[in-house]
Amino acid sequence: MPAKHSVFEKVGKKFSNQRISARVRSMAVSAIKEMSLLAMEIPGTVSLAWGLPSFETPLAIRQRIAEELLTNPDIGKYAPPPGLPALKAKIAERLAREKGLPADPQTEIMITAGGMQALMMSFMTILDPGDEVLLTSPGFSSHYEQITLASGEPVGVPLLEEEGWKLDLDAFRGAVTPKTRAIVIVNPANPTGTVFKEEELRELARLALERDLYLITDDPYEVYMYGGQKKFYLRSIPEVRDRVISCSSFSKEFAMTGWRVGWVWAEEGVINQMLKVQDSFVICAPTISQVASLIALQGSYQPTLDMVEEMRQRRELICGRLDSLPELFSYQKPEGAYYIFPRVLPPGLQNSVDLCVRLMREAKVVAVPGSAFGPTGEGHIRMSYCMSREQIGEAFDRIEGWWRKEKRVS
Template sequence: MKAVRKGRFFIIIIMEDTSKKSVLAMEGYAVRTKGISERVQKITVSAIKEMMMLGLSYPDAVSFGQGTPSFRTPAHIRGRVKKELDENPHIGKYSPMSGYKIFRDAAAKALLEKRGISANSDREIYITAGAMEAISTAVLTVVNPGDEVLVTSPCFPSHIEQITLAGGIPVFVPLIEEEGWKLDTDGFKKAITKKTKAMIISNPSNPGGAVFPKEDQLKLAEFALAHGSIVITDEPYDFLVYDNREFYSLTNVPDLKNQRISCFSLSKEYAMTGFRIGYVYAEEGFVNQMLKVHDAIAVCASGLSQYAGLEALMGPQECVDEFREEFAKRRDLICSYFDEISDLFSYQKPQGAYYIFPKVIPSVESYEFCIRLLKEARVVLVPGDAFGPTGKGHVRFSFACSQEDISEGMQRIIKWWKENK
């Protein structure tokens, strides 16, 4: 990995696969190179999933790893799926490639009601097997080999893999940690070059937990418009903002319509990560191109999951309020534990989403630190280096797990720290 500092931001060029760390490779998993394409040699399984896989060998471990809400999928959503299984003769069959019209209409209605956006459900929306399929498709659809794609640092690790898979070069623009992982809009401005094809923006952000203010995002929109860059939004945590902060999304900037692909997930809002369901809202020309990739990699989203998603969007919404309140409690709980070990971690209090990304105060290599904590304290964390260069010496905690798990896991870390500091 080659890092070039230019003012406040880094440009990182991933030169070879050997520069990419892999928890699984470090732990002895077979790494084949013979016959493997260059693009795949350059990427890794996201460190989040690598740590989860490794964690499976320690069944007693408490997981702060993958961001899976502890809640059961609400009963009315499960009930709708059961009803369709009983009554809908087409339920086991391929859906139209772009998804059932009834779900596309529901997605359009949700966009209108929650965001004030008027979308054509036949031409501007299609249903995906989760937002990850949407984003990987978006990147494959717009990024040519050698194109630069701006991401924040830290960012969601899979965005790095998705860009690299398409032959693109992730360009990291560091967030400002000491200001709560705030956007460095000036950094974005400086990072844009003739090679910049796109930027991927996730708000509320993962792993920093920042909620980007409207004025900062409007600056990004201004740069994107001035340079013709395509804006890809990844918005799984749009429902989860704390302390009555204002939520704003680049999906709401009308002028960006012709150069924006918005990716939505139902996974976190409705505790249905395993259903693999989301949708894309974009200009018709983008949708028609993206459907080519969607067809080649997925055919269509699971029909059952489409009905689950339909029920999630159209059914009662009280569950979301309950989840939001509980996540706020979990945030306060985990922060109270961090306050007890302020000589091990320094943290920025999350403004949204359910992640916290503390800096490890003693100098550590984040992969080794996470492996060590798994083996010695039986907790799953995710190494910060996987989230971009600014993640060095940091670790990510998901507090989507129960309060009991948060207490148990944090107490294990506190005990470990007492024994090892």
């Protein structure tokens, strides 16, 4: 029984149900990957589906890792399961210097195979079957699937769309039950691009303290903020420091999505429990990629600053193109990350899976159905603007052509 929003199910992919765990049967492949994989089967599609930036890993990183490959005798060997000590030390040094957040690299940081594995380990470590985790709705579709895989129950708490997708703190309070174990917060958010404010986060921290909850932060987009805001870290609140499990990643900050390196930062007792999970899943993050990540932290930061500036331009481009389709979409302008989550206006097009399948087949444009991002995601689609400007332009030329035809027939 694949999950209700499964696009693979909709297009008739085969799913065995016999001798498959109920846990896995109740999941879907994240719709982001479903759409991207389906699009690969259709020649000539333009994809706004996956948050896979167009940038190459900076040349300096690739050149240095090429040298390391030839000269470092340990590059092809397992790393210590918690991660290369030099990389952990560099991460901690940066946290203290740039964010004023002291961490003990030895006991509080573990290197993972991407932020995704850091998140999965967090859920595996803290959840018992049936435990509930509060997520924003809309929120990152993979969190919903990961919590299900860890035998937990994802509970989507609606954001306030008309107020720029703000947190609804009363709704969060109302959603806590005796089974709630954690709140997950992505800041800047995926898929809405919201940057949550200090007051909102302090209120969540109070709730976590009152109700004895973990706060899981997932911050792969923290460098992609466009309004000059200063990011607020839940971990900077001393009373909740030991309840925060922070998941971070090299993927988006350094254009290193394929290297698969992230890290988790939590108090020592949690990290020691997590190490059991790490050892069972992957033993260690790939050594070569950990070395590449260390090189990234030692090198120039200019390539990242250039990517952020380019993304700012792409945000303006996609908003401008959406503005020229006022009968089809309305949207809240994102303040960070590189996604936009427009509402679909024509009543006949609001089933987001149907719309995305039609756009893919008829306009050859790939977007992600909003229903994958939580109970209130329906009626929206997610578009990423991390693709080149040419791709964004081409996708919108096609959507405009498709919409002109659609209006004629309907």
